[in-house]
Amino acid sequence: MRLATLRVDGSTVAARVESENSAVAIDGYANVGELLQEDNWQEIAEKAAGEAVEFAKEDLDAVVPAPKKIICVGLNYANHIKEMGRNLPEVPTLFIKFPDALVGPYDDVVVPEYANSALDWEGELAVVISKRARRVKAADAGEHIAGYAVMNDYTMRDYQYRTLQWHQGKSFEKSAGFGPWLTTKEDFTFGGELATYLEDEKVQSTPTDDLVFGPEQLIEYISRIYPLDAGDVIVTGTPGGVGHARDPKRYIGDGETVKVEIDGLGHIANKTVFE
Structure with a gap:
């Protein structure tokens, strides 16, 4: 459904x-x-x-326009971790995105002129919570998953790396397409391709089961820190192929569309508009 x-x-x-x-x-x-x-x-x-x-x-x-919480996971695909020159983590790296960052799956993403110089793409799988989860074990975590959707996690790299905390480059107002819809968990199978396109060029391609920490592990870890509520969203991380890790670095330009597609979930596409 x-x-x-x-x-x-x-x-x-x-x-x-x-x-x-x-x-x-x-x-x-x-x-x-x-x-x-x-x-x-x-x-x-x-x-x-x-x-x-x-x-x-x-x-x-946006499929859930105003979640109570949006918890994002950094460095959670093995190939992305390696391209960023890091070791595989022993625990998830978490940061927060505010609901103000969300837009519809086909809305334009309007970027202020002071934040458009290092704009990067990150296609991601989002998990939507179905009911309150507090200190849930991974074995029981599936009972708390409503389903899955696609997230287009625009990242302002210059803001992200101003400090050791990533949040400021990850939560710009109206910068994250979310949708196109929620596919309930029984109708989604892990292992299909997550692909990101800049215009017509495929820039990311990875099977969704390349996650270091899967949804159940993430729910267990996060719910031991604070409860997850119905409608909350976990954004599970991006695979390799981001522009910032390329040599030379490559960023999104004015008028360019970022499309993210996940097998079994559909696709979203946001046009980038510089103020």
């Missing part, structure tokens, strides 16, 4: 996606994050018989 947050008549509605451009509205829920607050969210979504909605890709909002 696929669930989306659609923009309709100046508002939004949670919807069950039926095809690439049609969905059924889930009445009473403004977005997927709101739907996930219900214990029986999956049953509600499956039985929804609301208005049929035809939509264009631009009508898709």
